[in-house]
Amino acid sequence: METSTYQDVNQQVVERCKGGDNRAQYELYKLYSKAMFNVSMRITNDYAEAEDVLQEAFISAFKNLHSYKSEASFGSWLKKIVVNAAINAIRKRRAELVPMDERIAGEVADEPSDEEDAAWQVDKVRRAIQKLPDGYRVVLSLYLLDGYDHTEIGEILGVSESTSKSQYSRAKKKLLEIMREPQFAA
Known part of the structure; x- marks a missing residue:
């Protein structure tokens, strides 16, 4: 066979x-x-x-x-x-990607893990992702959830690979900010 x-x-x-x-x-x-x-x-x-x-x-x-x-x-x-x-x-909808500024695009530390229920954590992340601006959410979703690399994302969106990486980095930072808001932290 x-x-x-x-x-x-x-x-x-x-x-x-x-x-x-x-x-x-x-x-x-x-x-x-x-x-x-x-x-x-x-x-x-x-x-x-x-x-x-x-x-x-x-x-x-x-x-x-x-x-x-x-x-x-x-x-x-x-x-x-x-x-x-x-x-x-x-x-x-005329969503625009946030302009790239390489100077502030850096690696984001992972959020500290806690003892909460895994299902609740998944829901918390899903709700936080929904609150992201379109440009951030698209890059984050394509990279993390759909498995595209930054070169492919750049081709899909018509932006450079470095812009995709910058958007991804900013999306992670914004996602952490959202998840630290009082309604998500509880």
Whole structure:
């Protein structure tokens, strides 16, 4: 049994979609919509906008399915479409990245750990991330939660790698400030 070649488990469904099968499109939607909504929500931070982005991304994916070459999983190909659509939605809101100032971009020490319940900590971080300005939240989400490196983030956002790193550093600092606010510290 050869295991060196990549085989997407959903390739048959994708091929049926390419053939115009509407049921296959619905199958792909059911398989990926929840995960892709979560990606969109992390970037847009707005439920209705995340839903719109999700729908636009799936429409775009189905229209451009012929360009999917099966070199990576369908999910990773679709995720790129969702990320780009979410970034475009934010740009439409005219969100701007904070200007880079290399002199103040430094490493941030990790927040001291405490004895609180892990589930509460996760909720605390999630709520704090939602309070970040768009530019910070996008870079932080793409880097920490979606696994992009700063070069890729720079390409996605149309900024330099150093700007992405600076935004990430500032996002961490701001996140710590938010988490130290009285409503989060309790």
